[in-house]
Amino acid sequence: MSVRADSGPSRPWRGVGADERQARRREQLIEAGFTLMGTDGAASVTMRGVCREAKLTERYFYESFRNREELLVAVLESVARQARAVLEAALGEAPEDAADLTHRAVAAFTGFVTADPRRGRVLFVESLAAPELTSRGAELVEEFTATIAQALRAPSLAGETADDRDVELNAQAVFGALAYLFQAWLAGRVPIGQDRFIEHVVQVIEQLAKASSRR
The missing domain is CATH 1.10.10.60 (Homeodomain-like)
Structure with missing residues (x-):
């Protein structure tokens, strides 16, 4: 039997x-x-x-x-978890030099989303467009910005006078800028090669990281 x-x-x-x-x-x-x-x-x-x-x-x-809805959230969480792990691994392995650290992290993340086009669509299109993902998507944004803020705290990026509020605001700005940069580039609306895209993203991060309203 x-x-x-x-x-x-x-x-x-x-x-x-x-x-x-x-x-x-x-x-x-x-x-x-x-x-x-x-x-x-x-x-x-x-x-x-x-x-x-x-x-x-x-x-x-x-x-x-x-x-x-629970399934859609689980899909988003799965992709976001993988993406964050890639980013954290790159940040953990990268050297202290600001340019090298930022380039390593951006290159690793870009490689992750280009290796499977579905990842980019879930992260940068559906997470923003699908009503079912709005709430959990906002929570995941906070998790990603926390990771970004940790990297931006390096004096080589933020400068010697940046305070926690500067870093928090800049992390939000970096996430927002990168989300729409990746969305446009992955959709083919910005027809440039991957190397140039990575270099541009690195420069955006480095410029935003230096913003300060501290007096």
């Missing part, structure tokens, strides 16, 4: 426990949502479409997500 994958909540199947099977199915659904959202936009994502893409029955959707 064979044992089916759904024969019990705690019974292993082919050596894989129930919790791990559920986690795998959840990842399949997120990956399917990422494919649809990153290709055709958040508006194209439906529960049935995601299940077809994931090759899972519809009941497994509700095993992991209460509704479509």
Whole structure:
């Protein structure tokens, strides 16, 4: 007598426990949502479409997500988590010199979003356009700006007289500028090569990092 994958909540199947099977199915659904959202936009994502893409029955959707909005948020969180990890790794490995540090971080992040065009669309288009992502998107912006602020605190970038408020404001400015620069460049509205784009972004960051209203 064979044992089916759904024969019990705690019974292993082919050596894989129930919790791990559920986690795998959840990842399949997120990956399917990422494919649809990153290709055709958040508006194209439906529960049935995601299940077809994931090759899972519809009941497994509700095993992991209460509704479509939860899936969209999970997709955004997944891509943002990967992007932030790339950025933090680059900042951690980069030398203290401001120009080298900034260039390393920008090049790593640019490489991440260009390696898979779906990533850029999720991060810079759908996160701003999809109403379902507005709230979580705002929270993720705060997380990214915190990472940016940490880098901007270096005296070689911010200068010797910058205070915490300068750094906070400049981090917000850098995030906003970069979000729209990447959006335009990835969409092909700014027809320049990757090397020049990276160099321009580096210069934007370096200029914004020096802004100060402290008196």
